[in-house]
Amino acid sequence: MFKKILFYAEHDKKQIYIAIFQCILSVAFSIVPYFMIYLLISRLVNDQAFTASYLVIIASVITIALLLESILYVKGLGHSHVFAFQVLEKLRMRLQEKLEKLPIGYVQDKGKGTMKKVYVDDIESMETLLAHAVPEGIANLTISIFVIVSMLVIDIRLGLLALVTMPIALFAFFYMFKVGKSNMADYYTAGQHMNNTIIEYINGMEVVKIFNQEGQYFGKFKESIWNYRDKTLAWYRACWPSMSIYTIMFSATALVMLPVGSYLVLSQNAELSRLVLIFCLASSLGIPLLRLISFIPALMQINYKIEGLEGVMDTEPLQTGEETFTGKNFDVTFEDISFSYEDEAVVNHLTLTAKEGETTALVGESGSGKSTLAKLLVHYYDVGQGSIRIGCQDIRGLSLEELGKLVSYVSQDVYLFNQSILENIRIGNPQATEEEVMKAAERAQCLPIFENLSEGIHTIVGTRGDKLSGGERQRICIARALLKDAPIILLDEAMAYIDAENEKIISKALKELSKQRTMITIAHRLKNIMDSEKIYVLERGNIESAGTHHDLLEQSSIYQKLWDSSIKSENWQPKGSETG
Structure with a gap:
């Protein structure tokens, strides 16, 4: 040891x-x-x-x-x-x-x-x-x-x-060590579980209180602490008798x-x-x-x-190389991709291409593999089979730093550091001037956010951006991606919390950007992707159908169902809210 x-x-x-x-x-x-x-x-x-x-x-x-x-x-x-x-x-x-x-x-x-x-x-x-x-x-x-x-x-x-x-004391000593060691695995595992539960409880406290779920989640919180207490006491109780004998025998x-x-x-x-x-x-x-x-x-x-x-x-590291990108285009190709998570197949022999200068959309029901493809592209995981290429280069041959230069990724799980808005946006390009940051913020419709803050773009946003709303945090993350100015933009539910008016303006700005870039969009609101040059409908990790919005309304029952659900959710109003 x-x-x-x-x-x-x-x-x-x-x-x-x-x-x-x-x-x-x-x-x-x-x-x-x-x-x-x-x-x-x-x-x-x-x-x-x-x-x-x-x-x-x-x-x-x-x-x-x-x-x-x-x-x-x-x-x-x-x-x-x-x-x-x-x-x-x-x-x-x-x-x-x-x-x-x-x-x-x-x-x-x-x-x-x-x-x-x-x-x-x-x-x-x-x-x-x-x-x-x-x-x-x-x-x-x-x-x-x-x-x-x-x-x-x-x-x-x-x-x-x-x-x-001494023989009695030594016997008690080694027996204590043996018994204590046999209880140590449970004690250690209970400690890890308690740490995870505490952090989850603290991070989710706002949601828990809003939905009045204190009883259920505080119950899990208490249970993890009690379990840790019980495992700790079990460990000490197993050791106490031998420890007492050891101490008494030497005295x-x-x-x-x-x-x-x-x-x-x-x-x-x-x-x-x-x-x-x-x-x-x-x-x-x-x-x-x-x-x-x-x-x-x-x-x-x-x-x-x-x-x-x-x-x-000892965990197997990502397969990365030291190559620099030398491709002549920024087409993204998923070639015969398969990926499993904890022995459960999530993507099965999937092949698709997102072309440079076009917007490619991925849609499907929850669990169809959309977000998994996004995470595979930014190399959160290694693919189980097949390859992902940018241009003609396998991303496994690129260093993470080189891949990071090529892809701007905005996920549904936005994260802001406890710094100013300026510093959070500048993460996309640390060398950017304040003027360049402001231009990116304007394209992402962030200026109205600054107007409501006494210190404007220099306002500290709090831990995880807690001082801002969900939509405001997403707009700042989009500004960060725009400032990065990468040739590939990957948006995974990036406008889920943005209001309809700002969403329309941002979508227009992104559409202009896509003419010089490879744009890959994942969305539940299908109106955000209906103008995409290519839409892939995913089902259980496979491509069910592909085409334009109008093609899929005629050809794909899954897409029709998703479209109907999207329209109903956007047109929904509480009872009694109708006018006229």
Whole structure:
């Protein structure tokens, strides 16, 4: 386990070796006072007088030993913390590099709570192992072994007598480790589930309150916390009995050693001075051995946390290359595409082409595969079979950065950072001037948004853009895509929350843009795509039919049904709202 972490330490191992050495010396000095006590007791039982100078020497040695113990302990932990934070930094950097190469779909499927737990909580918890458990654990174990060997060398009978409770304590120790480890998987999984549930609950709190669903969703929230509590208590309950036996057995040395040892001394089978010395040494064992047990929870948890980290690190990265785009056109071709999600086929041997200079629309009922095709084009996932080409180049040969230059993607799940509107739009082109940003914002009908804000385009939008409405957030994301000025524009329900008047103006602007670009649109409002040069109707991951709006009204029953539903939803009015 420790070797796995040392792999990330690279050239920083010197710090931990120094820390271990200093902690060993620190623990060694902590035993010196017990040896001084032995000298005092030995002198007392042998009727030797105490001189002032002798007592001063004993007191000075104890004081110096305690000072050195503290100094070395602090310095050792200083080195171990430097080592720990260097390793944590490298772990996070490695994880960040890995996340950049992973499918975005993988991160979304895992859940924000799980990824946050791995990236923040689990890595942070390794600080306890690296900065404390390793140097202190090794030091306490080393000194304990040294003391045990010393006792056996001084007098093997008294030494064994001092250790008579150790087999029981060690059995309890290893049994506790075994039982605790068997419960750790449930405990760790419950923690991940609780993290995901908490983040989901917080993110969805507004919707939950609006639709008066506090009871249902707060119930899930409480259930995840109670489940975590139950798994935590189950883990501790499994360990408590063994932990108690371990602690008692190491503290019970005197109960066995003093009566039997006294008998041996009185029967002249052992020396009193040796009994006193071994008793002092045995007493000194308690602190380091009990210190060892304090690291057991961290040691049992850390293995699962390393496995969770390695699970991310070992995940198959996206198939990407280092090619630059050299195509002569920006036609997008899905060639015999198949894709499955968790063994469920979502797209089946689908082939279609979106031509440059045209608007291509994808329509279909929910679950037909529309959004999946969009995510495959922007390389959220690798295709299971077939290829996606821009021009004549497979997107798997392009780097994600190169692909990002070619495609502007506006999804139905809009996201704004807690920055100004200007900065959020400028993400599309960080080098753009404020004038260029304003032009893109005007084309996306964002100017009315600025007029209602005291700081205009410089207004901070809040976390996830919470200070704006859904339609306003979508318009800003469309402005971001327009500013990027990519040759391929991919809109996945990008105008779902935009009012009819602004939708009409934006659609006109996008139509003008499509004359020089490849435009792919996914929409439920079919009036937004009725002027598209090519419309593909999807059904269960296949193309049911393709053509223009008028062709499909005559040829496709699915399209007719979708069109009727779209018209009814747009013409719907509450009862009593009719006039005349």
